[in-house]
Amino acid sequence: MKQKFKDHIKNRLPFLQKSKLLIACSGGLDSIVLAYLCHVNNFEIGIAHCNFGLRGVESDEDENFVSTIAEKFQVPFFVTNFETEKYGQDNKLSTQMAARELRYQWFETLLSSHKYDYVLTAHHKDDNLETFLINLSRGTGIDGLTGIPEINRNYVRPLLPFSRNQIMEFATKNEIEWREDSSNSDTKYLRNKLRHNVIPELISINPSFLNNFENTLDYLKHAQDFIRSQMYRIRKEVFEYGELDTIKIAIHKLQKYDNPKKYLYFLLKEYGFTAWDDIIRMLNAQSGKQIFSSTHRLVKNREYLLLCPIIEDVPDRVYHIPEEENRIMIPSGMIHLKEVSELCDTDLKTIFVDKEKLKYPLIVRKWKEGDYFYPLGMKGKKKLSKYFKDEKLSLLAKERVWLLCSGEEIVWVINYRADNRFKINPETKQLLKVTIT
Incomplete structure (x- = not known):
């Protein structure tokens, strides 16, 4: 297995050879063998152990055992203790899901703070089959039936080609010690029930079941x-x-x-x-x-x-623009206000208004039912709801409409139409350009 592991790294995961690696190590058979293989292949590694505090003295003994392995290999050792059950209760998670969430959060912290490139986990061929059967039992699309990914962002699983029996034989032959987690025999967990009751039956029916399963995954x-x-x-x-x-x-x-x-x-x-x-x-x-x-x-x-x-929105949010301000940020962009001496081309994002007709502070708010304005270039007033219908605005577009107002009067349906009451005329002395970007 040592040579097969080395060949697998060379052929499929060559980037690991020059990377700084953090090995997730529980102290069990699989993770201890992974740590051993990485050590004898001279990878730059650190060992990380999570004490979930779920098995009392046994959990503490696991922690001490893994610490001894790290000391033996002369590599950095990281350990953390979790109040797993409390975290699960507080976040309405099962104990297994709470443990998973906690450890991956911690791994992300270690990756960042200690500049590790990848976290290696010891998932193997049997784990792949268990995950497949779990997803199959729950009902899933094809994504749930393609197994555990070998590489997922900064997480790599170099033991996926190897079965638990191969790992066990290698550990026994090389006199590698490991810890047995007593909870692994508890069949109240679905994964353990599959591991101890279902998969052995499948293999007894067809001794090539695991290899055939791997072909099916491909x-x-x-x-x-x-x-x-x-x-x-x-x-x-x-x-x-x-x-x-x-x-x-x-x-x-x-x-x-x-x-x-x-x-x-x-x-x-x-x-x-x-x-x-x-x-x-x-x-x-x-x-x-x-x-x-x-x-x-x-x-x-x-x-x-x-x-x-889905964007959290506050429909009654209001922005005020005093006369001395020349810009303000709203959710749909930055509004700029500038006095100018002459007109230039306008578009949906730019209007020109007679500044002397404005009442300060100007107000920017969302539209509401009952709002009306006098659309520039049209006669008379129009309810915004009718204007939106005529313009064929979608429900989403209507929800995102903001108004620039002078007191109770609409100056601009932003990004759509200015109001006729504030348009410039030959008597206009102060010309204000309003733009949203």
Whole structure:
């Protein structure tokens, strides 16, 4: 195994040979063997151990054992103690998930503060199978069936090609000591139940089960790569990227494909959506229909689905601009105010007004129902709700509209239309240019 490990690093993970590596070491068989292999191959390593405080004296003995290994290898040793159960209760997490979250938070701190390049974890072939079966039992797409990634950002798993039996044989042959975690035999945990009750049965049926499973993972990864390349092409066709992180999904382009539901699944799953039947019904729903994930929002707007992040907003937020101020930042940009001597070209982001008609401080606020203004270039007044409907503004666009006001009167529907009451005329003496960037 020592030579196979060395060949695997050389062929698949050569960057590890010249990197500064932090080994996550519990004291169990797998992580001790990983530390040993890295040490005998002269990698630059440090050892990190988490004491989760879940097994009393046994946890402390694990900590002391790993400390002894680090001292024997003459490498840096890092240890931390967690109140895992309390953290899980406070954050409504299972003990296993709490431990996972705590250790990865700590690893990130060590990577940053001690300038390590990668964290190595000792996941192996059997762990891959257990994860596959867990995801399969919970219901998952292809992403959940492609196994544990060998490289995930700064986390690398060099033992994935090796089975637990291979690791055990290597440790026994080389007289490597390790600690047994008594909780690993507790079958109240799903992973342990699979490890002790299900997987041995599968292997007894077919002794080549683990190797065949590894081949299946390769096929699934190839299929995943093909799906990703196809979805990249489709995304380029149906996605239109707009302002303020909004993506427009063209419904008519999407409906050219058979079974749009499966395409919406691959297009939207990374944004946290799961209500696929509701989403497919949106294609034929009225404008304004909305569906939320934990992070994003999907809105039907005429011939499009609009996708955008959920942004915490305060609808009654108001900004004041005293006369001596010449700029102010609002969520949609920076407003600049400048007295000028002559007109130049205007656009949706620039207006010119008669400064003497303004009442200070100017006010910037969100629009609300009942607001009206006198659109520049039109006769009479108009409710903003009617103006937005005529302009075919989406629900998202309407929510993001800000107004520049003089007292109760609207001076500018920012980014859309100025108000007729403040326009310049031949008698204007003070010309104010207002721009948003």
